[in-house]
Amino acid sequence: MSELTSDLSGEWRFDPAHTRIGFSTRHAMVTKVRGAFNDIEGVIHADVDNPANSSVRLTIKVASIDTRSPQRDEHLRTNDFFDAPNYPEITFVSTRIDQVEAGNFIVNGDLTIRGVTKQVAVPIDFIGVERDPGGQLRAGFEGSRRIDRQEFGVKWNTALDSGGMLVSDRVMLEFEVSAVKVESAAGR
Template sequence: MTELMSDYSGEWRFDPTHTRIGFSTRHAMVTKVRGAFNDFDGAINADAEHPDKSSVRLTIKVASIDTRNADRDQHLRTNDFFDAPNFPEITFISNRVDQVDQGHFIVNGDVTIRGVTKEIAVPMDFIGVERDPMGNLRAGFEGSRRIDRQDFGLKWNTALDSGGVLVSDKITLEFEVSAIKVEDSAGTPQG
């Protein structure tokens, strides 16, 4: 077991073809709109023996927002929401990783949206590790966190006749991560 655990230590890169960095929110108070960012770069530096020394970083390209509606996506890129021309990236940099129990972590860090930085804590579940058919050591993680978009300057809205609003202030961030262990050309883990 110790040998396997040592295999977990080191750098893991997010696999963009098997990772979803998404969100959901209420629309018109009655349904959910889901979306994702298709262009991002992320890494985990894992310390299997001392998880509190692990770190996570994520950089998202705002222009890659995809809610399956081109008009809505374009509106989300404007100054009403993300203001992609002036704030092209969303970043998350961890400052602490707490292990709650076996396979359950809280990743604490600073998220920056529209130039506003706030500390958040994201509960993450470790799903497991497998070697894929291409020989990559692959780990899975899932988690979510609700934030208030107004805290980051995303204030646009429209009132509804019922007294509600078109877009909820509460946004659920959704992380489904497949990360590949960085290994040398001989296929042995680096770290």
């Protein structure tokens, strides 16, 4: 893993082709459903000398949900779950970033789903910085955070014969981010 360097300071844009913003949750109490959102935009402002001055903004297009089941994806876009026509975006805007130790951060921020905003804290690991074959400087970050979907108004469910529920309220959010540094003309 790369150490935090001054190369990390600056503005970074998520590379959607190499970034996965996903989720997993229990289905029928016996297996997991996994999915991701394919249309995302994100910006990181990193300040290595003072991580408290760093920030993250993420926008996810709800209609881009992909669970490898077109029928399930259509259901997830309805009012039963995300209500994509009325709430087309999920957003996250950081409010504070704390460095726990070298390469480990807690990104605190406002997560908005279905018009409901809640403060969440996401543990994030800095994976490293490398220059790719095209000459772009890339940074990698990974993390996950469990949320309760009911707190965001995502309430649909159906009872199982066993007494359990079809869909768990607990959802694991998964972040695998490849970000490309925005280099100024003077900095090249």
